[in-house]
Amino acid sequence: MDAMKMIRQTGALLLTAFALAFTSLPAAAVDIEKVVSPGGVEAWLVRDAKNPIISLQYAFQGGTELDPQDKLGLAIMAASTMDEGAGDLDSQAFQGKLDDNSITLTFSAGRDGFAGQVTTLRETKDTAFDLLRLALTRPRFDNEAVERIRNQLLTSLRRSQADPNYWAQLAFGETLFPGHAYGRPQRGTAQTLAAVTRDDLVAFARTRLAREGLKVAVSGDITAAELAPLLDSLFGALPAKANLTKVADIQLAAPGKTILVPRPIPQTVMILAHGGLDRSDPDWYAATILNYVLGGGGFSSRLMDEVREKRGLTYGIGSSLQSYDHANLISVSGSTVNDKAAEAISVTKQIWGDVAKNGITEAELRDAQTYLTGSFPLQFTNNGAIAGLLLQVQRDDLGIEYLNKRNDLLNAVTISDVKRVAARLLDPAKLTTILVGQPTGITPDGTLYKP
Numbered sequence: 043m044d045a046m047k048m049i050r051q052t053g054a055l056l057l058t059a060f061a062l063a064f065t066s067l068p069a070a071a072v073d074i075e076k077v078v079s080p081g082g083v084e085a086w087l088v089r090d091a092k093n094p095i096i097s098l099q100y101a102f103q104g105g106t107e108l109d110p111q112d113k114l115g116l117a118i119m120a121a122s123t124m125d126e127g128a129g130d131l132d133s134q135a136f137q138g139k140l141d142d143n144s145i146t147l148t149f150s151a152g153r154d155g156f157a158g159q160v161t162t163l164r165e166t167k168d169t170a171f172d173l174l175r176l177a178l179t180r181p182r183f184d185n186e187a188v189e190r191i192r193n194q195l196l197t198s199l200r201r202s203q204a205d206p207n208y209w210a211q212l213a214f215g216e217t218l219f220p221g222h223a224y225g226r227p228q229r230g231t232a233q234t235l236a237a238v239t240r241d242d243l244v245a246f247a248r249t250r251l252a253r254e255g256l257k258v259a260v261s262g263d264i265t266a267a268e269l270a271p272l273l274d275s276l277f278g279a280l281p282a283k284a285n286l287t288k289v290a291d292i293q294l295a296a297p298g299k300t301i302l303v304p305r306p307i308p309q310t311v312m313i314l315a316h317g318g319l320d321r322s323d324p325d326w327y328a329a330t331i332l333n334y335v336l337g338g339g340g341f342s343s344r345l346m347d348e349v350r351e352k353r354g355l356t357y358g359i360g361s362s363l364q365s366y367d368h369a370n371l372i373s374v375s376g377s378t379v380n381d382k383a384a385e386a387i388s389v390t391k392q393i394w395g396d397v398a399k400n401g402i403t404e405a406e407l408r409d410a411q412t413y414l415t416g417s418f419p420l421q422f423t424n425n426g427a428i429a430g431l432l433l434q435v436q437r438d439d440l441g442i443e444y445l446n447k448r449n450d451l452l453n454a455v456t457i458s459d460v461k462r463v464a465a466r467l468l469d470p471a472k473l474t475t476i477l478v479g480q481p482t483g484i485t486p487d488g489t490l491y492k493p
Contacts (some may be wrong), residue, residue: 072422072445074432077266079273085258086432086442087269090425094164096262097425098174099433100277101157103255104286107223107368113238115230117151119195120246124149124158126187128176133187136173145170147177153228154367155437156250161426164263171272178251179279183243195235202229206311206478209303213476213490214313217301218294224369252284253277259432261425291368293317297472302486303479305493310383310479314390315373316472321365321438327451328459329363329372329467334410335402335460336393336468337361337374342409344393345374355386365438372467383481391470398468401461415449 075087085098109116125140125147127133140147143166149158158178162170202208212227219225230238256277260269294317319329337345337360345359359376374394378386402410422428435444477484 074442074445075266076442077260077269077273079270079278081274081278083253083256083258083273083277085260085269085273086436087259087264087266088261088428088432089263089265090261090428091263093425094263095161095425096164096167096170096260096264097159097161097429098171098258098260099157099159099426099429100256100258101155101433101437102251102284103155104250104284105152105155106228107153107226107289108250108287109223109226109230109234111226112234113230113242114226114234115195115228116238116242116246117156117250118229119191119235119238120243120250121149121151121156121158122191122195123183123187123243124177124181124247126191127182127184128173129180129182131173131176132182132184136177139169139173143169145173147174149177151228153224157433159426159429167264171276175276175279178247178276181243181247183240183247185240188240188243192235192238195229196232199229199232199235206303206305206307206309209305209491210311210313210476210478213301213303213478214315216490217296217299217476217488218315218371218474219292219369220295222292222368223289224292224366249281249285252281254283256280257433257436259429259436261428261432289368294369294371294474296474296487298474299487300475300477300484301488301490302477302481302484303491304489305478305480307479308380309377310380310477310481311375311377312383312387312478313373313375313476314387314473315371315476316469316474318363318365318370318372319467320370321440325459325463325466326363326365328455328463330414331407331410331452331455332397332402332460332464332467333361333363333372334414335406336397338363339410339413342413344397345376345390348393349376349386349389353385353389355382355389359386359390374473380480381482383477383479384483387475387484391473394468394470394473398464398470401457401464404457407455407457407460411453411455414452418449 072088077085077087106117127136144163145166146161160170160174215225258273297316319325335344337343340346345361349355349359356376356378359374361372361374364371364373374390421431431445
């Protein structure tokens with residue numbers, strides 16, 4: 043990592059600490075203003091005049107799943123280079139301005155979107171927003187910066203190959219999403235990263251970033267009247283529509299299969315997964331409580347209690363619900379010593395089946411509702427966190443009143459709702475299992491990535 047970037051990130055941490063110290067938790071209701079610029083760019087705003095910090099976050103449609111097959115990693119490479127100089131400012135001058143004004147400006151590429159954020163003090167907002175405008179509309183992609191970032195990404199990729207979790211994720215994608223964009227390595231390979239050219243990066247910025255589908259969220263010391271014209275300044279020069287390739291929806295493949303990635307390591311990394319449900323599904327809130335009880339609640343979850351506490355088979359195991367634009371799943375991840383892998387997987391599937399058949403208890407329901415609703419205000423501890431929540435709510439199309447309704451929706455879930463969803467969602471026979479290591483007592487259905 044460059045020294046300038048390290049300094050800038052240190053400044054970002056100081057800004058975050060400042061925000062944590064001076065931003066109070068939200069009141070009973072979150073006051074969200076819908077701001078529409080003269081040019082039609084929309085943003086959601088939570089105004090907070092108690093501290094002089096502004097966080098603006100945004101997301102464009104289309105992420106790493108749109109990378110060409112021969113240039114995987116393009117979106118991540120673009121995200122890593124768009125702050126390496128813009129307009130008349132080369133990388134050193136651009137990042138020097140960020141550092142001198144304690145501004146955080148970053149880009150990121152996810153599976154389904156390309157996002158960014160800027161965090162600034164109110165007194166430096168004009169400089170911050172001007173730098174963001176330049177990065178979005180006039181990124182330089184100087185050859186020196188491109189090659190430096192390419193080498194950093196390649197180095198990171200090589201280091202990852204020593205991590206069994208890296209191979210678990212690769213096998214997970216290839217097994218569950220064969221032939222689909224989700225099955226490809228998001229970070230690319232050494233060959234595909236080497237194939238990305240400066241022209242590819244320029245074309246990415248010109249054709250993939252557009253106003254259609256753009257989501258913007260802002261929290262901090264700025265009024266709606268101040269924000270509206272800034273939205274046109276930031277995003278108004280972008281094209282109306284992006285050039286996006288259509289990606290098909292996919293159902294998870296290989297139900298019930300066990301795939302091994304053999305590695306000479308003392309522990310086995312394991313991922314178990316099968317189909318989940320869409321974020322818009324009315325059963326999402328019952329599934330959220332189900333997941334908390336099953337494995338999302340840390341030491342209070344069934345999996346941690348049975349697999350770790352009672353049997354000592356793992357240091358940690360947990361479950362999660364994941365809803366993407368084109369696929370949904372529920373998964374379990376953890377690790378265990380090689381000679382205990384078969385038992386750990388067997389116990390996990392037993393718990394999966396027991397909850398599917400019998401649901402959860404009233405006490406578990408109450409505990410999950412208490413935790414999930416009571417911990418929710420902790421997500422509002424700073425302007426960056428608030429803006430991030432606003433952005434995710436927009437991306438999930440949950441409506442501007444969601445944050446004020448969310449706890450009521452969770453509290454409305456009944457024990458019969460959870461049992462119904464457990465029977466619908468959990469099927470141990472359909473759990474696809476990915477193992478990395480040299481587990482004993484397991485005969486895999488297939489092998490990937492032999493050393």
